[in-house]
Amino acid sequence: MAPIGKEDRLDTPVADGSGDGAENLWASILGEVQSGSGSKLSTNRSLLVLGDNECGKTTLIAKLQGVEDPKKGAGLEYYYIDVRDEYRDEQARLNVWVLDGDQSHTGLLKYALTEDNFEDTMVMLVASMAQPWALAHSLHKWVTVLSDHVDKLRIPPEKMRDFEQSLVRFFQDYTEPEENQSSSQAPPRGDSNPLHPPPHLTEEEKVVLPLGPNVLSHNLGIPIVVVLTKCDAISTLEKDHDFKEEHFDFIQQYVRKFCLKYGAGLFYTSVKDERNCELLYRYLVHRIYGFPFTTAAYVVERDGVFVPSGWDNDKKISILYESMSTMKPDDSLEEVIVKPMLRKPVQRDAEVVAEDEQVFLMKMQAVLAKQAASGGTTPPAGEASSPRPSRPQAQRTPERAGGAQTSPMRGKVPPEHDPKAAGPQGQATEGMLANFFNSLLNKKTGAAVAGKDKAAVTRDAAAELERLRGKKGVPEAAANDTGASGS
Numbered sequence: 001m002a003p004i005g006k007e008d009r010l011d012t013p014v015a016d017g018s019g020d021g022a023e024n025l026w027a028s029i030l031g032e033v034q035s036g037s038g039s040k041l042s043t044n045r046s047l048l049v050l051g052d053n054e055c056g057k058t059t060l061i062a063k064l065q066g067v068e069d070p071k072k073g074a075g076l077e078y079y080y081i082d083v084r085d086e087y088r089d090e091q092a093r094l095n096v097w098v099l100d101g102d103q104s105h106t107g108l109l110k111y112a113l114t115e116d117n118f119e120d121t122m123v124m125l126v127a128s129m130a131q132p133w134a135l136a137h138s139l140h141k142w143v144t145v146l147s148d149h150v151d152k153l154r155i156p157p158e159k160m161r162d163f164e165q166s167l168v169r170f171f172q173d174y175t176e177p178e179e180n181q182s183s184s185q186a187p188p189r190g191d192s193n194p195l196h197p198p199p200h201l202t203e204e205e206k207v208v209l210p211l212g213p214n215v216l217s218h219n220l221g222i223p224i225v226v227v228l229t230k231c232d233a234i235s236t237l238e239k240d241h242d243f244k245e246e247h248f249d250f251i252q253q254y255v256r257k258f259c260l261k262y263g264a265g266l267f268y269t270s271v272k273d274e275r276n277c278e279l280l281y282r283y284l285v286h287r288i289y290g291f292p293f294t295t296a297a298y299v300v301e302r303d304g305v306f307v308p309s310g311w312d313n314d315k316k317i318s319i320l321y322e323s324m325s326t327m328k329p330d331d332s333l334e335e336v337i338v339k340p341m342l343r344k345p346v347q348r349d350a351e352v353v354a355e356d357e358q359v360f361l362m363k364m365q366a367v368l369a370k371q372a373a374s375g376g377t378t379p380p381a382g383e384a385s386s387p388r389p390s391r392p393q394a395q396r397t398p399e400r401a402g403g404a405q406t407s408p409m410r411g412k413v414p415p416e417h418d419p420k421a422a423g424p425q426g427q428a429t430e431g432m433l434a435n436f437f438n439s440l441l442n443k444k445t446g447a448a449v450a451g452k453d454k455a456a457v458t459r460d461a462a463a464e465l466e467r468l469r470g471k472k473g474v475p476e477a478a479a480n481d482t483g484a485s486g487s
Contacts, residue, residue, distance in 0.1 A: 040090055040092075041083060041085060041090050041091065041092035041289055042092065042120070042193075042289070043092050043093060044095075044117060044120045045092075045094055045095065045120050045121075045122075045195075045288045045289065046094070046095040046096070046097060046112070046113075046117055046120060046121045046122075047081075047094060047095070047096045047097070047121070047122050047123075047124060047284065047288070048097050048099070048109075048112050048113055048121055048122070048123045048124065049061065049096065049097065049098040049099065049123075049124045049126060050099055050123065050124070050125055050126065050142040050145065050146060051101060051125065051126030051127060051138065051142060052101040052127070052128070052134070052138050052141075052142075053100070053101030053102065054101070054128070055101070055126050055127055055128040055138070055229060055230075056126065056128060056229035056230055056271065057098050057101075057126045057229075058070045058071075058072050058073075058077070058098060059229075059271050060126065060227065060229055060269065060271060060277070061079050061081075061096055061098060063271045063274075063277045064081050064277065064280070064281050064284075065079065065080075065081050065082075073098075074100055075100050075105050075108055076097060076098070076099055076100065076105065076108040076109075076111060076112060077097070077098040077099075077100075078095070078096070078097060078098075079096040079098065080093040080094060080095055080096060081093070081094040081096055081281075082094075083285055083289060085289075085291070092289075094284075094285075094288065097111075097112035097113075099112070103141070103145070106145050106149070109145075109149045110149075113149060113150075113153075114153070115153050115154055115155055118150075118153060118155060118163070118221075118222065119163065119193060119195060119196045120193065120195065121195075121222060122195060122222070122223045122224070122225065122284070122287060122288055123146060123222055123223070123224045123225075124224075124225050124226075124227055125139060125142055125143060125146075125224060125225070125226045125227070125264070126227050126229060127139055127226070127227075127228055127229070128228070128229050128230050128233075129228045129229065129230050129231045129233055129234065129268070130230040130233040130236075131339075132237070132247075132251050132337050133333075133334065133337045133338060133339040134339075135228070135251065135254070135255065135333065135337075136254070136332075136333040136334060137334075139226070139255075139258055143218075143224075143262065146220065146222075147218075147220055150220050150221070150222065160221050162196070163196055163221035163222070164219045164221045166195075166196045167216065167219060167221065167222075167223065167263050168211065168216060168219070168263075170223075170263075170309065170310060171211070171215065171216060171263050171309060171310040172211070172310070173310070174308065174309070174310025174311055176296055176297075176311070177293065177294045177295070177296055194286075194287060194288060194289060194290035195223055195287065195288060212260070212313055212314055213314075214257065214260050214261060214314060215260050215261075215263070215313070216260075216261070216262070216263045217261050218261045218262050219262075219263065220262065223263075223264075223287055223309070224259075224262050224263065224264035224265075225264055225265040225266075225267065225280075225283070225284070225287075225309070226255065226258070226259050226264050226265070226266050226267070227266075227267045227269055227280065228255065228266075228267070228268050228269065228305075229269050229270070229271070230270060230271075230272075231268045231269060231270045231273075231275060231303040231304070232270040232272050232273050232275070232303070234248065234302060234303045240340075241340045245302075245323055246323045246324045246325060246326065246327065247336070247337060248302045249302075249320040249323045249324060250320075250324060250327055250329075250331075250333075250336055250337070251333070251337065252299070252302070252305060252320060253317050253320040253321070253329060254333050256307060256312055256317050257317060259307065259309075259312065260312060260313070260314075260317075263309055263310075264309060265283065265287075265307060265308050265309040266305060266306070266307040266312075267279070267280050267283075267305070267306055268302075268303055268304055268305040268306070270303065275303065275304055276304060276306060279295060279306060282295070283295075283308065287309075293308075295308075297311045297312075299316075
């Protein structure tokens with residue numbers, strides 16, 4: 001293929017002495033296109049997210065995506081975040097791998113983090129502030145899973161050493177960004193990888209200064225950021241579990257020490273309150289793509305902490321020790337932040353709903369009708385159809401019983417109420433009446449009745465029966481029956 005300059009000279013006549021200028025113009029345009037094509041955002045960059053179930057991993061990634069309704073999966077989930085460079089009008093997709101919180105799925109890491117994409121991957125460790133007593137266990141569990149997987153990768157020792165040194169240089173080269181000025185630690189763009197810049201350094205730049213005793217003591221060769229989600233639960237911890245300011249300071253100093261060991265950044269976030277979510281996005285694209293980043297560290301508000309990698313040290317962490325009066329910085333997190341006892345739910349009585357009044361009255365009417373039927377009497381037809389409950393029949397007294405036999409209004413006494421015609425049943429009825437009034441006489445007369453003989457008690461009972469019946473004499477058969485029952 002002929003050079004562009006020669007094709008231009010063949011097609012377009014130019015004046016003498018101007019050919020070199022036209023060729024240089026096309027050469028400069030070609031150079032700009034080539035340089036521009038080399039600065040495009042990489043499509044191979046990845047973010048690996050690790051954390052327990054229900055810690056808010058999927059919700060946080062959905063927030064970074066700008067998705068309102070997150071979809072949860074199982075095993076190893078894949079998402080992507082659109083990254084756009086407004087200045088250069090470039091766009092790329094950041095690959096996001098989210099591992100299930102069940103440790104039985106850790107074998108799937110071989111698909112998300114390999115020897116080929118190791119230098120293009122950043123790791124996010126996620127834990128929930130809603131359960132601060134589980135922070136230590138969660139962070140150590142997942143960083144151990146990551147460390148074991150990295151050890152299994154077949155990365156040459158020389159290359160792994162370069163990855164580790166790049167993290168050390170990044171940590172040491174951090175400078176506090178000034179207002180309206182991008183951070184001086186922003187890696188170069190183009191073919192270089194901001195996660196692991198190439199070691200094109202002079203002899204003086206290759207000299208690595210010693211770090212603190214706890215800084216990058218566990219260097220895994222891969223950039224890490226620790227994110228504590230659900231920080232809006234801090235107010236709930238204060239109200240329901242009596243957490244104090246020193247408890248939150250103790251948690252912060254513990255997590256910051258953990259981040260120092262692995263050279264990680266730290267974020268306190270809340271998707272519910274939209275706290276630090278946008279800041280986390282800008283920090284990720286800064287670390288992964290080299291975008292400018294101008295936000296300084298912030299540790300004042302307990303629910304909005306932000307510590308970039310390279311800013312922290314033991315001296316800055318020791319400021320939190322001043323508020324601790326009932327605990328020591330070296331105490332175990334599980335001993336200081338104790339899981340609260342679960343209160344048993346209050347046993348509440350089942351709610352009883354009263355039935356309708358008319359329904360209740362109809363039921364009572366049916367019950368009374370059955371009682372009346374079992375007693376040998378049938379309620380009138382008018383009462384059975386009335387919604388008002390029928391009154392229970394009054395107990396027959398001896399006076400009413402006697403009146404039933406002698407009342408001229410009723411005429412002849414029915415056989416079932418005539419003691420003479422009733423036979424043994426009528427005699428038993430008269431005996432029961434006699435015993436009933438004997439007991440009444442015993443209650444009324446007290447000690448006087450106790451001194452009488454059996455015959456006197458019988459005579460008194462007969463006289464009382466005669467008085468109640470309104471007669472001067474008791475029928476002979478009734479008297480005999482009474483005497484028989486008293487003897």
